[in-house]
Amino acid sequence: xxxxxxxxxxxxxxxxxxxRRLFPFYQYYRWLTYGGVQxxxxxxREFCFTLKDDIYVRYQxxxxxxxxxxEMQKMNPYKIDIxxxxxxxxxxxxxxxxxxxxxxxxxxxxxxxxxxxxxVRSCCSAADICxxxxxxxxxxxxxxxxxLREDFGFQHLLWVYSGRRGVHCxxxxxxxxxxxxxxxxxxxxxxxxxxxGEDTVKKVVLTxxxxxxxxxxxxxxEHFFPQYALQDQDILxxxxxxxxxxxxxxxxxxxxxxxxxxxxxxSDVRWKLIKxxxxxxxxxxxxxxxxxxxxxxxxxxPRLDVNVSKGVSHLLKSPFSVHPKTGRVSVPxxxxxxxxxxxxxxxxxxxxxxxxxxxxxxxxxxxxxxATEKEDERDASEKRRxxxxxxxxxxxxxxxxxxxxxxxx
Amino acid sequence: MLFSGRRKKFGTSIQTxxxxxxxQFYGQPPLENISLSEFETFAVDRLKLLKTVENxxxxxxxxxxxxxxxxxxxxxxxNFPYRSEVDDRKLPGGPSESEKRRKDHIxxxxxxxxYCQTEDLRRWFIQQEVDLFRYRFNGLxxxxxxxxxxxxxxxxxxxxxxxxxxxxxxxxSSTYAISGITVEDQDFYKVPFQxxxxxxxxxxxxxxxxxxxxxxxDIVTIVLNDFRTRLSKALxxxxxxxxxxxxxxxxxxxxxxxxxxxxxxxYSIQKNVGKISLEQIDSLSGKSFPLCMRQLHQALRxxxxxxxGGRMQYGLFLKGIGLSLEQALQFWxxxxxxxKVDGDKFDKAYAYSIRHMFGKEGKRTDYTPYxxxxxxxxxxxxxxxxxxxxxxxxxxxxxKQKLQVFKVSPSGIVQIMELVKGMHYQLACQKYFELTHNVxxxxxxxxxxxxxxxxxxxxxxxxxxxxxxxxxVDASQRSQENSSSRGFSAAQEAADSEHEAEMTKDLNAxxxxx
Ligand code: SF4
Ligand SMILES: [Zn+2]
Numbered sequence: 001x002x003x004x005x006x007x008x009x010x011x012x013x014x015x016x017x018x019x020r021r022l023f024p025f026y027q028y029y030r031w032l033t034y035g036g037v038q039x040x041x042x043x044x045r046e047f048c049f050t051l052k053d054d055i056y057v058r059y060q061x062x063x064x065x066x067x068x069x070x071e072m073q074k075m076n077p078y079k080i081d082i083x084x085x086x087x088x089x090x091x092x093x094x095x096x097x098x099x100x101x102x103x104x105x106x107x108x109x110x111x112x113x114x115x116x117x118x119x120v121r122s123c124c125s126a127a128d129i130c131x132x133x134x135x136x137x138x139x140x141x142x143x144x145x146x147x148l149r150e151d152f153g154f155q156h157l158l159w160v161y162s163g164r165r166g167v168h169c170x171x172x173x174x175x176x177x178x179x180x181x182x183x184x185x186x187x188x189x190x191x192x193x194x195x196x197g198e199d200t201v202k203k204v205v206l207t208x209x210x211x212x213x214x215x216x217x218x219x220x221x222e223h224f225f226p227q228y229a230l231q232d233q234d235i236l237x238x239x240x241x242x243x244x245x246x247x248x249x250x251x252x253x254x255x256x257x258x259x260x261x262x263x264x265x266x267s268d269v270r271w272k273l274i275k276x277x278x279x280x281x282x283x284x285x286x287x288x289x290x291x292x293x294x295x296x297x298x299x300x301x302p303r304l305d306v307n308v309s310k311g312v313s314h315l316l317k318s319p320f321s322v323h324p325k326t327g328r329v330s331v332p333x334x335x336x337x338x339x340x341x342x343x344x345x346x347x348x349x350x351x352x353x354x355x356x357x358x359x360x361x362x363x364x365x366x367x368x369x370x371a372t373e374k375e376d377e378r379d380a381s382e383k384r385r386x387x388x389x390x391x392x393x394x395x396x397x398x399x400x401x402x403x404x405x406x407x408x409x
Numbered sequence: 410m411l412f413s414g415r416r417k418k419f420g421t422s423i424q425t426x427x428x429x430x431x432x433q434f435y436g437q438p439p440l441e442n443i444s445l446s447e448f449e450t451f452a453v454d455r456l457k458l459l460k461t462v463e464n465x466x467x468x469x470x471x472x473x474x475x476x477x478x479x480x481x482x483x484x485x486x487x488n489f490p491y492r493s494e495v496d497d498r499k500l501p502g503g504p505s506e507s508e509k510r511r512k513d514h515i516x517x518x519x520x521x522x523x524y525c526q527t528e529d530l531r532r533w534f535i536q537q538e539v540d541l542f543r544y545r546f547n548g549l550x551x552x553x554x555x556x557x558x559x560x561x562x563x564x565x566x567x568x569x570x571x572x573x574x575x576x577x578x579x580x581x582s583s584t585y586a587i588s589g590i591t592v593e594d595q596d597f598y599k600v601p602f603q604x605x606x607x608x609x610x611x612x613x614x615x616x617x618x619x620x621x622x623x624x625x626x627d628i629v630t631i632v633l634n635d636f637r638t639r640l641s642k643a644l645x646x647x648x649x650x651x652x653x654x655x656x657x658x659x660x661x662x663x664x665x666x667x668x669x670x671x672x673x674x675x676y677s678i679q680k681n682v683g684k685i686s687l688e689q690i691d692s693l694s695g696k697s698f699p700l701c702m703r704q705l706h707q708a709l710r711x712x713x714x715x716x717x718g719g720r721m722q723y724g725l726f727l728k729g730i731g732l733s734l735e736q737a738l739q740f741w742x743x744x745x746x747x748x749k750v751d752g753d754k755f756d757k758a759y760a761y762s763i764r765h766m767f768g769k770e771g772k773r774t775d776y777t778p779y780x781x782x783x784x785x786x787x788x789x790x791x792x793x794x795x796x797x798x799x800x801x802x803x804x805x806x807x808x809k810q811k812l813q814v815f816k817v818s819p820s821g822i823v824q825i826m827e828l829v830k831g832m833h834y835q836l837a838c839q840k841y842f843e844l845t846h847n848v849x850x851x852x853x854x855x856x857x858x859x860x861x862x863x864x865x866x867x868x869x870x871x872x873x874x875x876x877x878x879x880x881x882v883d884a885s886q887r888s889q890e891n892s893s894s895r896g897f898s899a900a901q902e903a904a905d906s907e908h909e910a911e912m913t914k915d916l917n918a919x920x921x922x923x
Contacts, residue, residue: 054757116792152602153619175619179603186606190616197790198708199803209582211612303792 006327046083081315103313108171140302163323455516459537523667583615697865708795713748729778
């Protein structure tokens with residue numbers, strides 16, 4: 001896999017090159033100025049740089065594109081975070097009267113991190129991800145993207161790979177940027193179905209009537225569940241994982257199912273047994289019995305870090321920042337090609353820097369006989385495609401041309 | 410009662426106008442002068458009322474029968490307006506309805522002064538006032554509700570029958586207690602979702618393209634939202650006029666005491682610093698920590714790590730029982746470095762936040778240990794978290810198992826689980842205290858994990874800190890026994906000693922910019 005070419009010890013050597021020749025400053029600046037409609041929108045924005053040895057430099061701000069570029073090329077941050085738009089220039093926050101320096105606006109953001117799914121994935125844990133569990137991110141994006149657009153009426157959504165084990169969403173609509181902290185947390189809670197910590201076994205409880213938002217989300221989960229949960233994760237195969245699933249159904253049903261499972265080993269048939277039980281219960285019980293749906297949601301529904309979304313001044317890793325551990329660039333994700341998005345194909349900083357140095361290859365040169373080199377070439381062009389397409393076009397498509405205020409310019 | 414003549418000329422008519430309605434938005438500050446002693450009684454009574462609102466909100470389902478009964482009786486004893494249909498009839502000897510409304514009005518504005526000072530105070534005050542308002546608005550007759558909306562210029566757009574028919578199924582499944590049949594007779598209002606956050610948050614409303622479709626029966630939500638927004642703006646403005654209040658040496662102590670009263674005892678003042686050694690913590694955690702802290706301690710020992718929510722809740726508790734900053738640093742460091750964090754990383758990434766808790770970094774506020782209310786209501790634990798209140802946030806099954814492990818008798822477990830089921834989490838915790846300390850009927854009512862600890866230490870003969878710790882605990886116990894009135898009585902003293910004479914306070918002066 002391409003990440004093996006990255007060695008974090010090289011980061012200090014690669015970053016200057018990255019910021020000098022690759023970072024898309026212009027698009028980045030255009031995004032954060034939002035057409036220049038509001039005065040000082042870019043100038044009052046906080047940036048936070050993380051330097052070598054985890055030194056955080058908060059309250060950075062820049063008055064022009066040029067200044068941003070110069071400063072980044074001077075500091076060569078390991079990581080860049082974006083904060084709020086403040087009432088004053090963040091780099092002068094010490095000089096304004098205390099209390100009057102206030103965070104005014106920020107994109108509404110969401111952070112989904114694979115570590116929060118550790119209780120429901122068996123393929124990896126903690127910071128590790130694989131193509132199997134990546135499906136969880138695909139599901140999360142599908143569900144949230146739909147709800148943010150259709151339920152909340154937002155249109156300018158930027159989805160970004162975090163560079164390691166998750167995704168971020170930046171909702172850039174003007175209305176979203178102006179939301180109060182209370183409104184942000186209400187949106188985040190509306191979107192949260194998984195409740196409870198280490199001490200909660202059953203994390204999803206549905207009650208009648210089932211809200212249209214949950215129905216829509218269930219439709220997404222149902223689409224992925226058979227392949228992802230029943231096959232890839234095989235949640236109904238091993239004893240422990242079966243027990244975990246059965247802990248989510250009522251006791252009487254559990255006993256019956258345990259018996260049935262003794263004669264039936266196939267995951268999909270076992271799942272059908274669970275669904276049949278749920279249907280049976282539903283026709284008899286008067287109160288809602290939705291344990292089949294609850295299981296699906298508990299295993300697949302997105303887990304949001306509500307605290308990140310709540311605060312106006314909360315920092316979030318910037319798009320195009322490099323992840324210092326993996327070396328991968330935080331690239332925007334094109335939703336039209338979401339199902340084929342592969343985090344392991346996202347270029348690392350070493351790879352794209354290396355590409356820069358390589359002499360330009362013409363079309364015909366792709367026919368080099370050497371098999372390994374051919375492999376390399378394919379890889380490289382693949383990466384260029386991802387970089388070229390995602391980074392620049394997406395910024396252009398989603399944030400610039402479609403924002404109505406910019407169309408009128 | 411003393412009215413000053415200064416504003417009388419236009420005061421009276423506005424006053425009577427103000428008290429025509431049983432409920433108001435508190436848009437107008439009182440225009441009269443009142444005596445300092447009335448000032449004080451009003452303030453203390455309203456504070457009692459708001460504390461009742463807070464307590465009831467935790468113990469009962471809001472708007473349930475018991476909640477209403479208890480709140481009604483409190484409104485009645487404290488002479489606040491409590492039944493909307495009563496017009497200006499007067500019980501023999503008691504205040505008239507309009508006198509009650511006047512008290513409601515003035516006392517609200519006095520507490521604004523006391524509670525505008527910090528973010529925390531504002532949040533608490535707004536929350537209780539909003540709950541109180543909700544209760545009173547719901548108690549209005551529907552005619553009065555319409556009058557209220559009308560008077561306050563609150564007009565909302567109802568959707569057309571056609572749109573209603575189109576969305577029928579969605580509306581039914583988003584709204585409790587509405588069936589397909591009633592949809593067509595109901596008015597639905599279409600408002601930006603930002604105006605109905607409480608319904609959005611709980612998914613009790615249909616959302617489409619940024620608009621919430623609110624059934625008439627839930628209109629209280631929009632009204633409340635409006636109320637909340639106005640109140641929070643008004644408090645921010647009042648906070649700006651605060652220097653005037655600060656310079657008033659008669660008012661200042663009184664307001665300060667009022668604002669301190671809301672938490673009951675706050676355990677931020679460290680009395681027992683250094684009385685506890687780090688070696689004692691393990692054994693203390695088994696004997697005298699409430700379940701929430703015991704759980705955090707255990708998780709920390711097992712994982713050598715706690716996430717932010719857990720570090721705050723546990724760290725502040727430890728500070729409250731007497732760990733010094735140095736001890737706290739040593740304690741957390743020694744545990745964290747046994748896990749994935751090395752010493753260097755600890756000093757860089759975590760030491761700061763511990764110093765922060767002790768007010769040694771950042772804004773230098775000295776953070777207060779969390780009360781049960783705060784643990785139970787705010788920031789619920791999510792994946793990977795161990796903070797929160799086990800009575801509230803653990804699955805009943807797991808809680809049961811845990812209680813078994815901690816050797817609570819089966820009958821005790823049944824009693825505790827009953828209380829949990831009724832959502833009486835603090836009472837459940839108190840029951841646990843009784844069972845594990847072999848006492849019946851504890852003389853205190855539990856509201857704080859640190860209180861749990863000091864009560865336990867007191868019973869166990871101050872095993873942790875010897876005599877002195879015990880004495881301190883006694884002292885805090887005494888103040889606790891005055892129930893929540895520590896602040897009130899202090900306020901009383903402040904007022905009594907300095908102002909026996911009828912001094913007058915021109916309230917309006919503080920709201921002039923508002
Ligand atoms: S009731 Fe209070 S002291 Fe008891 S466990 Fe819950 S939060 Fe802790
Ligand atoms: Zn995996």
